[in-house]
Amino acid sequence: DVQLVESGGGSVQAGGSLTLSCAASKVITPTRYYMAWFRQAPRKQREGVAAINTDDGTLHYSDSVKGRFTVSLDSTENTLYLRMANLTPEDAGTYLCAARDRSLGWKNLDADPYEYHVWGRGTQVTVSS
Numbered sequence: 001d002v003q004l005v006e007s008g009g010g011s012v013q014a015g016g017s018l019t020l021s022c023a024a025s026k027v028i029t030p031t032r033y034y035m036a037w038f039r040q041a042p043r044k045q046r047e048g049v050a051a052i053n054t055d056d057g058t059l060h061y062s063d064s065v066k067g068r069f070t071v072s073l074d075s076t077e078n079t080l081y082l083r084m085a086n087l088t089p090e091d092a093g094t095y096l097c098a099a100r101d102r103s104l105g106w107k108n109l110d111a112d113p114y115e116y117h118v119w120g121r122g123t124q125v126t127v128s129s
Contacts, residue, residue: 002026002033002118004097009123016087020123022080022097034100035073037082038113040122041093048109049095050082054102060109064090087127094122 003025012018020037036051050071051060059071070083080097098116100107107115 002099004099004118004120006095006097006120006123009095009125011126011128012087014088014127014129016127017083017085018087018125020082020084020095020097020125022082022120024078024080024099026078032102033118034102034106034116035071035080036098036100036109036116037071037080038096038098038116039091039093039125040096044093046096046113048111048113051109052080053106055106062109084125087125089127089129092125092127094124096120096122 005023006020008018008020010018034054037049038046039049040046047062049062049065050069052071052073053060061069068086072081097120099118100116
């Protein structure tokens with residue numbers, strides 16, 4: 001199965017930027033997986049923030065990050081990226097990479113996060129005001 005390892009988290013001031021990476025242990029092929037980023041803040045539900053629908057190549061974002069975050073997939077490096085700009089304290093939390101087998105069908109970001117069945121351990125993002 002695919003194993004996912006996130007990196008790139010850190011502490012930034014409000015208005016700053018970070019780029020997160022998610023390295024997969026085996027080849028991510030657009031024919032096999034949907035890929036997504038979620039975040040988990042203390043005392044809040046896990047929230048989907050960005051995803052790639054590899055059925056048609058479309059990129060999906062939650063309203064809270066649209067226009068500030070950019071998701072991309074480099075299949076040659078087996079790596080999913082999340083570029084985050086103009087960060088606010090509300091963006092703080094643990095960011096997790098997830099994968100869903102395409103044979104199970106696409107799920108929107110507002111679906112139950114556990115529709116994605118492969119997870120990394122996460123990378124922490126802290127944003128100070």
